[in-house]
Amino acid sequence: MSQTDVPYHKARKRFGQNFLHDHGVINEIIASIHPKQGEHLVEIGPGQGALTAGILERAGELDVVELDRDLIPTLLLRFGLNQNFRIHEADALKFDFSSIKNDERPLRVIGNLPYNISTPLIFHLLSFESMIKDMHFMLQKEVVQRLAAKPGEKHYGRLGIMAQYYCKVDYLFTVGPGAFKPAPKVDSAIVRMTPHGELPHPCKDVEKLSLIVRDAFSQRRKTIRNTLKQHLKVEELEALTIDPSARPEVLPLADFVRIADYLTDR
CATH class of the missing domain: 3.40.50.150 (Vaccinia Virus protein VP39)
Known part of the structure; x- marks a missing residue:
């Protein structure tokens, strides 16, 4: 046919x-x-x-x-x-x-x-x-x-x-x-x-990662210090070597995984 x-x-x-x-x-x-x-x-x-x-x-x-x-x-x-x-x-x-x-x-x-x-x-x-x-x-x-x-x-x-x-x-x-x-x-x-056969940036809690990424992009024109302020302080971002004044769209996956892992451990 x-x-x-x-x-x-x-x-x-x-x-x-x-x-x-x-x-x-x-x-x-x-x-x-x-x-x-x-x-x-x-x-x-x-x-x-x-x-x-x-x-x-x-x-x-x-x-x-x-x-x-x-x-x-x-x-x-x-x-x-x-x-x-x-x-x-x-x-x-x-x-x-x-x-x-x-x-x-x-x-x-x-x-x-x-x-x-x-x-x-x-x-x-x-x-x-x-x-x-x-x-x-x-x-x-x-x-x-x-x-x-x-x-x-x-x-x-x-x-x-x-x-x-x-x-x-x-x-x-x-x-x-x-x-x-x-x-x-x-x-x-x-x-x-x-x-990926092996995850390049494995996260301790994928649900936490998803939550952090969602909140980071909830107002994508705002900086990370503002969109993630309910999760962590400016000093904590700096300790993770993440620029608090950066917008979410410039952060690679690895940075979001580090934030999520830090919050999971905390």
Whole structure:
């Protein structure tokens, strides 16, 4: 069954659906993922199967997680005869990804994620990072910019810091609205997130780190001495060799980890 034979399905706004149809973009995404035989891939929100066919052909084994039950018959019609294709009708935000890991192989996760759930879904997936080799996502361009941002860049903030605590993040390429039906109002981008085998800056209490980063960026134009004044004094920041007059967007992850560890020990 070819892509042109796919039954018509009206994209649903409540599921944030925008179906990828540009074959050049599809091939570029698959080339970036570079799936190989013997690997175990997981696709979140396969939609009408634009990426599914190429991934399944190259990798040989694919689990897909799809929330929209009206899309499942189409996916089963196209791929159901392949014994290495498994479909899970579920909400990816609540799905237990460890339930599909059936051997020592790590999971490779891919997805064209709805903009409205992309951030919470990424953090849900990070709770399984020990069993994931890498993740490739199509997201709103601004979200990818935030995920990949470095200290001093305007998109640098809580999302990037916490993602980079767990993963190496690479902005791969931009995808224009015309690659989708219906066309979204914004550009999209492809991001690769590769969990660190060993955390570069391990923190004693990750929840404390998340709290400190959240508070530091609650008023990003203010200095650290002001945004973190409820947590520690100017003298304590200076003792940690952190400039109290610095704004949060210039502090690297390592500095936030040192603050969090100090507060945990205190």
